[in-house]
Amino acid sequence: MPFRHLVEGSNALSAEDVSRLGELVAEWQLLADISFADLVLWIPKRSDEKSWPEGHKAVAQIRPMTAATVFAHDLIGTEVMWGARPHIDHALSTGEIVRDTQPEQVGELLIKEETIPVFFDGRVIAVISRHRNLETMRTPSRLELNYREIANHIYRMIAEGNFPVKDSVYLAEAAPRVGDGLVRLDVEGTVVFASPNARSALNRIGWERDLEGHKLGEVLDSLGSRGTDAQPREENWRVSMSGKTLRRDEFENAGGVIDLLAIPLTEGDNRIGAVVLVHNVTELRRKDRALISKDATIREIHHRVKNNLQTVSALLRLQSRRIEDPNASAAIEEAVRRVASIALVHETLSTSGQDMVLFDEVISKIIQSAAELSTRPNQIKITKDGEFGAIQSLIATPLALVLTELIHNALEHGLSEIGDSVIVSVSKNESTMITSVIDNGIGIPEGFSLENNTNLGLQIVQTLTLNELAGSIEFIKPERGTEVKLTLPLNRN
Numbered sequence: 001m002p003f004r005h006l007v008e009g010s011n012a013l014s015a016e017d018v019s020r021l022g023e024l025v026a027e028w029q030l031l032a033d034i035s036f037a038d039l040v041l042w043i044p045k046r047s048d049e050k051s052w053p054e055g056h057k058a059v060a061q062i063r064p065m066t067a068a069t070v071f072a073h074d075l076i077g078t079e080v081m082w083g084a085r086p087h088i089d090h091a092l093s094t095g096e097i098v099r100d101t102q103p104e105q106v107g108e109l110l111i112k113e114e115t116i117p118v119f120f121d122g123r124v125i126a127v128i129s130r131h132r133n134l135e136t137m138r139t140p141s142r143l144e145l146n147y148r149e150i151a152n153h154i155y156r157m158i159a160e161g162n163f164p165v166k167d168s169v170y171l172a173e174a175a176p177r178v179g180d181g182l183v184r185l186d187v188e189g190t191v192v193f194a195s196p197n198a199r200s201a202l203n204r205i206g207w208e209r210d211l212e213g214h215k216l217g218e219v220l221d222s223l224g225s226r227g228t229d230a231q232p233r234e235e236n237w238r239v240s241m242s243g244k245t246l247r248r249d250e251f252e253n254a255g256g257v258i259d260l261l262a263i264p265l266t267e268g269d270n271r272i273g274a275v276v277l278v279h280n281v282t283e284l285r286r287k288d289r290a291l292i293s294k295d296a297t298i299r300e301i302h303h304r305v306k307n308n309l310q311t312v313s314a315l316l317r318l319q320s321r322r323i324e325d326p327n328a329s330a331a332i333e334e335a336v337r338r339v340a341s342i343a344l345v346h347e348t349l350s351t352s353g354q355d356m357v358l359f360d361e362v363i364s365k366i367i368q369s370a371a372e373l374s375t376r377p378n379q380i381k382i383t384k385d386g387e388f389g390a391i392q393s394l395i396a397t398p399l400a401l402v403l404t405e406l407i408h409n410a411l412e413h414g415l416s417e418i419g420d421s422v423i424v425s426v427s428k429n430e431s432t433m434i435t436s437v438i439d440n441g442i443g444i445p446e447g448f449s450l451e452n453n454t455n456l457g458l459q460i461v462q463t464l465t466l467n468e469l470a471g472s473i474e475f476i477k478p479e480r481g482t483e484v485k486l487t488l489p490l491n492r493n
Contacts, residue, residue, distance in 0.1 A: 033178035091115035119161035181278035243274025256282035309343035357396035359388035398468035414441030
């Protein structure tokens with residue numbers, strides 16, 4: 001069951017409490033990683049906010065990416081009675097962190113549990129249980145010692161109600177993680193510890209010395225002045241990466257790009273330092289720029305194709321005016337109309353950032369153009385019923401041609417003398433689209449056969465529908481007029 005559903009079903013929590021726990025769960029991968037521990041979030045079970053808890057319910061769980069999990073199974077949804085887990089009871093009732101506990105045997109592992117109260121709005125609303133393998137705690141490295149010390153500071157901030165920062169969005173998707181690189185700063189912004197991955201990231205952008213003992217902001221300021229034509233910043237790096245405030249920023253120079261996330265550490269009302277997560281995103285940004293460049297190139301190609309097609313249309317119109325034969329002139333006008341339909345698709349693609357066409361824009365322009373060229377202007381109304389939405393460009397171009405031909409066929413033949421309406425209707429599901437062109441004109445002549453028809457427009461319709469659209473076409477004779485029904489698959493590989 002999703003976290004929100006588990007939490008919102010509790011009578012012990014208000015809407016603000018639920019929102020706060022949601023912020024915590026969104027950001028607590030950091031806690032699990034620097035703790036080398038599995039974390040479980042417990043909420044009290046009680047009839048209302050003021051009654052004594054009957055027990056606790058596990059509503060969220062996270063495993064570390066820096067160590068092996070101690071739980072092979074999920075605890076989410078587990079319920080325990082009051083008294084069954086005294087450490088959780090104590091943290092909830094006293095608001096104190098419980099650290100010095102006796103290890104518990106879980107299978108073949110000795111697990112040490114610590115409990116941290118989650119303080120919010122003047123009271124404890126939940127408890128985090130922290131589970132670590134006792135074997136991995138005996139000979140910790142310098143990195144582990146720093147990580148665990150940072151973790152203890154952050155857990156204290158949770159118990160004081162200072163973490164996470166309320167309504168913050170700094171740990172959004174794709175934010176740096178502990179494994180990417182971590183730098184620890186003192187209260188002055190000086191580096192007191194840097195993980196190997198953090199040192200590698202700084203080396204990539206030109207810092208060849210040891211980081212420890214240097215102010216991180218000054219290091220970045222010195223690197224930013226080399227070989228870069230970036231625009232001037234509103235504030236220098238010494239200010240933004242001092243660790244005094246919560247910041248997410250990206251540093252770039254000729255050497256590469258790193259993503260930086262600064263999280264202040266506090267103790268009560270006093271700031272005691274900061275943690276900066278560092279991620280080398282040079283290759284990611286290079287690929288992003290390549291995609292942007294490719295996308296812009298494709299849009300420019302569509303724009304030029306559209307312009308070229310419009311030039312062809314103009315030349316054909318000039319040629320049409322010089323031809324005295326009305327049949328030849330009409331044939332050229334039909335060709336102009338077909339070229340214009342293709343140009344509309346390319347025009348739409350030239351303003352889109354993806355290989356999808358908002359086809360409602362295309363069909364609206366086709367309808368407008370057809371209405372202007374009608375032999376009975378202001379007497380026939382052309383309307384659209386339903387939404388095409390976004391469709392693949394592979395489908396859009398032939399579909400635009402087919403609908404253009406069907407609309408003009410309805411105007412020229414079905415509605416040449418009687419009738420006043422053409423409706424382009426569409427309905428679709430995940431895999432299929434059904435679109436119809438319906439008029440209230442004279443209807444299909446007796447003995448009509450699409451296969452034996454010599455009309456060029458209908459031959460184009462049949463060829464494109466069967467070959468390019470992989471669909472089917474059906475001519476239906478209602479009580480009045482004609483309906484041409486197209487059934488098309490939406491997903492073309």
